[in-house]
Amino acid sequence: MLVNSPRPVEFRTIKKLITRLNASRESERNILISVYDMDVPSWQRQIVWTEEDKGLLAYSILRNYPIGMMVLWKKKSGIRVPIDGRQRLTAIRDFYEGSVPIPNLKFIPDELKNKKYKLLEGDEEKGYRQLDIEYRENYDDYETTIVEYENLDEKTAMDIFVKLQGGKPLNKTEIRAALGGKLCNFVTEMTSKLTLTSDDIEEIETPSKHPFFQKINIKNYRKAHRNLCDILLHEFVYPGQDKHWSSLETLYLDKSTTITDQEKRQFVKVLGQFQKAVEIEESGHKIILPQLKSVF
Secondary structure, three states: OOOOOOEEOOOOEHHHHHHHHOOOOOOOOOOOEOOOOOOOOHHHOOOOOOHHHHHHHHHHHHOOOOOOEEEEEEOOOOOEEEEEOHHHHHHHHHHHOOOOOOOOOOOOOOOOOOEEOOOOOOOHHHOOEEOOHHHHHHHHHOEOEEEEEEOOOHHHHHHHHHHHOOOOOOOHHHHHHOOOOHHHHHHHHHHOOOOOOOOOHHHOOOOOOOHHHHHOOOOOOOOHHHHHHHHHHHHHHOOOOOOOHHHHHHHHHHOOOOOOHHHHHHHHHHHHHHHHHOEEEEOOEEEEOOOHHHHO
């Protein structure tokens, strides 16, 4: 599709940004900027900044350093969501609300270490102090660089995101990752950021990054683990059927609203059993058979 050029926005100061980040979904939808999972595309949910990351962004703002361009997408609903910049927007708001401090690091001046925009209950006992008024005013008045697109479909928005990361044209797996729905979210949870440490694979009930994807000898380049999970999940749901990319896409569409918690738990259990069947002992550690890589 032909994409209109992005346009600069009028709400560039942090004070104006905060107003839009905290706008009412019911009565102020046309000015709302949402960074919540219910609104942002699935491919924007996988990277989460630490408290220190957020505090360092606030420090950069207070020093008047550039923090990079952020790109918004105004959806048909009127709500704006980030194509690029979700973590920066979240950090800007979290610092403003007193959720994170400037970190206590060697290179940070003493007058900024452990300082917050506003203090929450119990903060003084933890050693935090409020920023001086001049710093808070500088934070409010800092001008960000933001542009926004309208009239995009999700595939185009994701393609813009990939290009902004210096990426290549979308592959079929990346396109499936943008489809949304219950099954899409389940696969994202299974193959994204590591949150699982349990050794008792068969007892896992909460979808997370499964140990199978931690151990398999396939680099997770351009969602390779997701593609593998799609193939295995397709075999679980439709055993013996063709695994062409169009069949995998059909799986996403068929199960976008109908996959059940029981099916998800059963798949996690079966995948754990499969992992145990293909593991070998090597130098005191369990690894997955290297030959398995060639199968996929």
